[in-house]
Amino acid sequence: MLKYLGRALIAASLTVAAGVAVNQILNNGKLSWSWGYLAFVFTVLGGLVQAAPQTVRSPSEDVPPPPPARRRRTGSRREYLRRMRSAVDQMETIGLVTQAEFVLRTRQVYVDVMLRPRTVTDVVTDTGIGPGPAEGAGRRASLASFLAGGRMLAVLGAAGSGKTTLARHTALEMVERRRFGWRHRGRLPVLLYLRDHAASVLGDEPGGLAQIAAAAPWLNGAVTAEWLEQRLDRGQCVVLLDGLDEVADARHRSRVVQWIEDQYSRYPDNAFVVTSRPGGYDGNRLSRADVLQVQRFTSRQIRDFLHAWYQAIEHRSREGDAREIDRIVQELAWYMMRRNLRDVPAEEAERAIRTVLQRTAPDVSPEAFLRYVRRSGLLLEHQYRHYGFAHLTLQEYLAAALVPGHASRRQLLVENVSDPAWRETTLLWAARADASPVVEACLEARTVTALSLAYACLDEAREVDPALRARLDELLNTTSDDPDEIRLLDGVAAARALQDTHALDDTGTRICAHPVPDELWARYASHSDSDAVPGPGADLWTSDISRFLAWLNGLFGDGASYRLPSPSEASQALDSDLYPADRTGLYAAEDDWATNADRERIVTADPDLHPHRPARWQIAAYPELILNHTHFIIRMLAPLLPGDLLATRRVCR
Template sequence: MLDRGRLAKRPCMHLCSLRLMSYLQDIWNSLSQVVQSHPWLAPMGAIALTLLTLGRKFITTVAQRVLIKLDAKLDQKADEIADWLVGQLEQLLQQGWGLVFSGFQQRYYKSLVYLLRDYRVQGLKTRGPFVLDLRKVFVPLRVAPESADNITAAMLQPRKVKQGLDIWDFLGANIPSLRRLVILGPPGSGKTTLLEHLTLTYAQHFSRRYHRRTPRLVPVLLYLRDVRGAIITENPPMLAALIEQQASIQALNPPPHWFQTRLKQGKCLVLLDGLDEVADTQQRQQVSHWVAQQIRTYPENRFILTSRPFGYKTAPLEEVSTLEVQPFNLKQMQQFIRSWYLQTEMMSRLGRDDPGVRAIATQQANDLISRIQRNSPLVAMAVNPLLLTMIATIHRYRGALPGRRVELYSEICDVLLGRRQEAKNLPPDSLTAIQKKSVLQVLALNRMRKQVREFTLLQASLLIQEKLTAVTGETLYPDVFLQQIENVSGLIVEKQPGVYEFAHKSFQEYLASVQIKEMNQEFVLIRNIDEPWWEETIRLYAAQGDATYLIQTALNRDAIASLTLAYECLEEALSVHPTVRQHLETTLEQGLESLHPDRFKLAVEVKLNRRLRQLLPIDEHTEIDRDYITCAEYQLFIDESRKAGETRQPRHWETDRFAPGAAHKPIIGVGLNDAEEFCNWLTQRSNNLGDTYLEAGASVFVGDFRIRLPNLTEAKEYPLERGSSGETLFGYWCYAEQHEPVVLSTQGNLIRQYRLSQKMLPLVGIRIVRDYPTRYP
């Protein structure tokens, strides 16, 4: 039924509807008069009038439905515009009120803006010459509550379910239990920057831009490492007094009891940064107890405290909601890099912002994004905001990516083991970053040899004792050293009570490769050339010197895994003998065109193996290919299907094999059923634990991962990177809503399966996605 009443409530919409029906009625009347004037036209007129009657009803129905949908869209837009206007009006009134009645508040807010407007990275050796704008570079962090009970229905909008929650969702929720938040996250996850951005946002009256229901609050930011001394005294000051004791506040000459009044009124957002940076456990517990006392004294205010998990476990708060910082996803990583490069390029040109500057920034940002996405270890590191900033800075000012990843790892270890501690003004220790690194190298190599990541303090202490004594020249207890590494640098983390590991396996692999290089123990890698556990360590070792012997050893194995590794070492090696380089390239490139079944199969399996290792992570569960499946890869599917009595070659092929010289060209002319079967075949042959079964008539896969065709959203958001393919491609298969098969053309157009002509089909290729059903962040 049409909602005529709803149209009637909108005079403009109702008028449009009436006019449309009036025009159709005029046509009806004119045609009736013509028929009456010319009786011989009666038969044709009757048909025309019948068609017009049906057409009038159809057109009227369609028009009214269009108008109703348009009305709904206008309603939604009107609400959004109204919310924005109300927010702007509130900000203007608030600013005007502050100018008239509170000169101090304006001075206080200005001081916060001056203090926090710059984006700061603590301890980075390679720095840019320009300071960036925090508000323009900051990417909102995703946070997840420890308990699902803290998520309200209002938070669970479709957009939020897909993109995750951020801190503004919790600040905008009118729930008493969410007034007291603890945010936990590993080193470099952006906790301090988050609090600084919140403070800056409130000081600039921009909070309603992030969430229209956020309360108007006065931000107060305290770094617990700086106020620790006052808190741990016998008679510590209350919060209002502590705030007013700060030199930055005293310089503003605040009115008496200004902060106390607002705290009693519940109008403050109290941000307490770095509980873990109070190093002494007893003092940390004192600080935690003091924070709990302030929460009880001023219960109507909002409190947010940040900490690394280890520091909070020894000094937890009661009756608070705990949130965990989530790592960057691919979109956040891309957003940060693009914002960072735009600001850097603008500042390098004295603030100039024009299409030329933006084009340069876009080109450089896209280059870095592409380099990261092609390197799985860098993707794993880029989910951490601090490490991503380091990568971007080094890429911009040193050009160290990606060929010499060892330089990047060295720079990051330097920051984590030394300069970041100095930049935060934390107490120094007796070892330099180089000395700490040399001790950790011993531990890393031992864990690689044992093929484990975990270790206890006792195990690690026994392993590093000798090296620790050698570098210190004095007694430093190994357990104390390891806890310092954990607490300050974050290079080691406590996985579970009493069990530790390196923050990421990449660090363990890098440190082990350096140790092997320094100790001249290449034989360790030669002995493990076929072991997947050692692949990354071998690649990092190759990047530090001559990789000839490693590559020759892999070639002699003549196996898929070892040849794949050899090819990757060739790409990263500092040097390789020309004869060995040519031998490897001949084995792989000529193998793809070979008519010898075994040579062809080996070369294609190496290519498929490399493809699956280089998929682009979209999120924690999904990876997408950046290129089309090639003729050589699809040929292996054809060959193995033929043994099962199935014909899978494209219909436009004259034989059952691709044309000579086309091994690297995209496979085209593949029907939907064959494309889906290719994905199933690749899933089964790549996944020993996988299996497919039927449930309610649908094919259900259970296993480590599943290969499938992309959906339309994935295909559009992550376009192919292929340039000139040598083929005129029309598009590739993907799924629209309700699993409808469609073809997405190279121009971005959507073609339904039933509209796909026989001329188009020979130009359709395959792109794949890999899902990890059981993978969690």
């Protein structure tokens, strides 16, 4: 207000001054002092009023008002998920005996880790090594099928069974929103390695889940504890706590368990998953957790994992010098195959590769090369200074890769067509070559092992002479009166029909991938008085099966033998997805089944499913079967039956 008043007084003084000037003109140039004094007074007052605000203004009026405070950003879902994916995208190999030199992507080598509900006592008594206990066969399911809001799961498994990989892969799947369905769509994974956060949990004032998770180094402050706590309060998270057993001190582990219980009570609408070895969990159990045991890999999973792992390792390890490394490792594999070795002493391995190293990499010593290949994961130290390939299939594959272009090595395959140890190497070579020399050698050898290899080459080889194909096609249709020749041909047919198998355990027990075909049973029936015919819906007597197995095992001279699976083995095969579980029943028997018919039975995937329950196609055929079987009776009773019933029968047919 004072500012505007001062301006008004100054304007008034200017008006008076203008009036004085006008009056002087109109009054013949005489100055009017009264108007001059008035103008002076207005000017002085205006100046004083203008100066007054500068002396009485408060300091706050001098400082411009601060700009409105910007709202602090507490977190971004997109940034959180981006950092989570970066943290779990690489394969963690902590706990593996052999540490690879190269980092692999989780998705490159991951194989589904399957779980099964068990009691803690059952899990603790299972070491996870060797064949599983008979009662261990059960329905296997993924972690995603068990996850639900408000549920706590304790996932227990032996060292190296895949617990940490399961936790990391679950987080990765949730980040990428795969497989978890609508129930978990939009949920946030919260992953903590308990070994890394034990100090925060065990402090005098333990931090809460949100505070500890938000402080994880890999997040680098991307979200605040408040932001994460809001999601936990809403039940929007799946909390993955890995490695309870890695808190070494038992008393500390007990406090960590209590902290987990407290967090579960604080955020009851979220799913919690805690992983541990059985021994570390047994004395420190979570009171409200459902226990799941990590299941052993099936043979198919082992094969898939080995293939993916070594393909990735080989790809990473060979960058820049693929041919040199290939050549050297193949020489070692060939050396071991020729001597039927699975492990080789370090000194012998060095001698085996010394010559090829001098030609391809003269600056590298054999000792240094073996150390390099060990770090890459291609070789394992099975015992002190004894090296071997992690899996026999890998050794066979590398040896087969060395055969093309070497006539002497191909000749060694030809000379060993009757040796089962060379079968897979020969087939791996044949897949990329003309297998005619091997097939011809098989026909000349005329042993069960050699001829079954010849037929396998027809299916696997890139090229085979058509004349040799024709000879093999005619062979099994040959009729002979020579008992030895008949036994040979039966053995070849049996070996060919039963060659596809699945591993049941680590002891070498395998189960046939397909049922006994009708053609093989017909060969058996031609040598016996059995009129039983196996097939859908058909039942066999114990004596039929016993005589068939005796005939089958008499065909081979290489030590192979066949038997019925035990009930636990049959259940394991069905639960491992080796067969269509919804329509498969397996004959199974205990050890003394041949002398006790009650010990033989049919095992189905569902214990409540009766093994003799008719299939849908059988039920659909019942009306026609009933009419066919009652045709004679109806004709006999035709004079006594009303015409409507006869008409109905004609329509049904």
